[in-house]
Amino acid sequence: MMEPLRRAARSATQLEARALRADAREILSAPAVERSWVDRHRVIIYFLVALLAVDLGVATHRDLWNLYSPDDYIERVEGCLHTAPDVVLVGGSVVSEGIDPAALAGLRWRGQPLQRPYNLGLPGATTSEAWHAVEHGLREPPRLVVYGLTASDWNDSRQEPHGPSALMSMSDVATWVAARPDSAEWVIRHFLQDHIARLWNLFYCRNGIRLWAIATADSVWPGLFPNAAEARENVAHARALQRADGFAPRLRFQQGRLDQVKAAGALPSSFPFLEKYRITGGHLSYLQRLLDWAEQQHVDVVLVDMPVSADLDERMYPGAFAAYRQTLAEVARQHHLPVVAASRAGVGLSAADFADLVHLNASGVTRMSTWLRQTLEEEP
């Protein structure tokens, strides 16, 4: 009984072996299929094509992402370029948050009314950024440039990275490198980083896309996404920046109250922009450029020593403000420039008119803007 079974098993094994040998012959004799280069790299090619398609999609909706993550510097410079103002307010955040150009509309300067004021103030800007904003933001020279200054504008211990990335051209970088070799690496790095990032739209617009996605998700599931508030504020800010006069103060500055901050014991112990204060002339050299340009273009320039809180200039950094004001007086004397000292007492500002150590709140802005108009009309 067992022998036939064994024989059957043996023959089955032989059959299988024969079949396997035949298969092997077939495989070996079959011509090798040569896959093309494209076929062999399909995943990589499709991956790159997909990324390219996404990037094109992002690029076509760039205005939407900019709405959710506006770039103050670019928006203001472009806005100014399109407005062709006759009076331009330049400076750092003390100007962008602190002077309402609407209050200056109709200002009479040297007997003529100025109708189109524009706030070209840039948050965090030093004098270097102020010059680059003027250089790139004005198609025609205005009648008057009002430069609102404070001590941090000339602190050579700090640089504003937004300047090289958003405002400078190649020739600006070259000029910087020649004039300020100590920070050549810094300016080239920030310039290149930003310009390389611009080549990849997805990366460049990532914050806008993220906030757009959060805002969209929040509209479907309200209250689940805390960052939706940031998206809403950014949209409001972007719309304000698109106004004709460039004035788009942040809500936190409009509503803030320094007196309340102090009462709550939440006053910061330092102000980073004034740390390690030193004036070596790096930023000042750009004021020289601005004044040379104004002289060539027959543009009047008024320097305004902007008000800051008493805590900042009297208690925390008296030395820095003393050095700054001494330099300001020297510059004004050398160039025969009028300087408007917007002291707190002169303008009528108290801690209740500041949002924090440096920025004015809504009531402070109203007081300061009205006072500035009156002062300018008296022709300092």
Added chain:
Amino acid sequence: MSFATREFFIFLPVVLLVYHVLHTRSQKFRFLLVASWFFYMWWNPWLIGIILFTTVVDYATGLLIEAATTAARRRAWLCLSLASNLGFLAIFKYSNFLLENSLALAHAAHWPAPDWTFTIVLPIGISFHTFQGMSYTIEVYRRQIRAVRSFADFALFIGFFPQLVAGPIVRASEFLPQMVTPPRVRSQDIEDGLHWFVVGLFKKVFIADQLAQFVATVFAHPELYDAVTHRWAVLAYAAQIYCDFSGYSDMAVGCAKWFGFNLPRNFNLPYLATSIADFWRRWHITLSAWLRDYLYIPLGGSRRGAWRTYFNLLVTMTLCGLWHGAHWNYVLWGAYNGALVAGHRAYDRALRGRLWAERLRGSTAFTVGATAGTLLLVLTGLVMMRSQSWLGCWMVQQSLIGWNAAGAGMRWVPVGVPALVGLVAAGHALGALGARTYRLLDLPPAVRAATYATAVVLLVVFGPWSSNTFIYFQF
């Protein structure tokens, strides 16, 4: 230099480009060695001295072991290699721990003891490259491999940058044969490299880094939060540490493929383990295998009776805990795992061969229950590892097992936490299905490419703007 940084994304393409432009084997490998050392020196140039020293010692002892004519001499050279590697580990990783505890003990016993404190910077990756060096000399000693003649080849085996600082711990017998001829990079390697690199980067930046802040906040002050938040924090930590470490390993595997090398996989869906022993076969696989082959088996393994086996398991796992960090919570975590593995061994031995038990263990219901039970045990261990105080550890443990159901603090579970934990769970669930069609590598090219592109888009748009250090760098 860490993988998820801007510098690395400049370094990697440059190194790849030059590596593939070079023609000969020696040119390629020497360049890769220099690039690997540069990668390591990015943190602190002086630390290269440590790698150089251990590399020279292990290279020389490998040759001396092979040339030795007597067993005693072979053993002596091996001991020198082990002493130098373990000595460096002891000095840089454990000296603070030993000193602190000795002084604390002396103070407790009212013995006169000075108030010494000193801080030694832990060189990144020391736990990994010393283990690799030891594996080489042990394998030469056991005559499993021949000693390497070329110093540059051996130095590249120790210093190969993708796996230098956080593994996988590569055996000499796995890596050195790949260096015989210049590795040929096929299109399949490029695609697979892309797969592992993108998957790893996604795990690290999109999941681990985004969970990090929630986990750190809750574990810093567990008393402020309720039991539900504690449970989510534990789950989030489990997802974070898995994605952080396996993400690094995946990126290392992917990078290595672009240079033509195959590194071993270090993780295999660990949270699907059906027992604690199974978990250690799926978690940090190369470390588990190293400890098994070079510690557990030399201790006697399971050859000397049940109690000796349990003892060996306990010692091995406790040292595994200590390898992770010089703190008592790591020691406790290791001992806890050792006790669990030993307990599982005893239970397994008691039930093996019993028909009813085999039938029960083969059922789906048992598998589900065993997976859930193992996960709970693993989570309990992770709480020991992550907690910053014993009180906090106890508080979170109570919440984990439901003793503290009401909780005293507030509930704070950001919407992203369940979503990211769910993503890790979904990844494991797809793995559990086991069907080939669910594996990304087996999907059609267009689907794979679209998935990688989506991962990149999510990383760019939603990833944190600066990545955290990899958790396993500190181990």
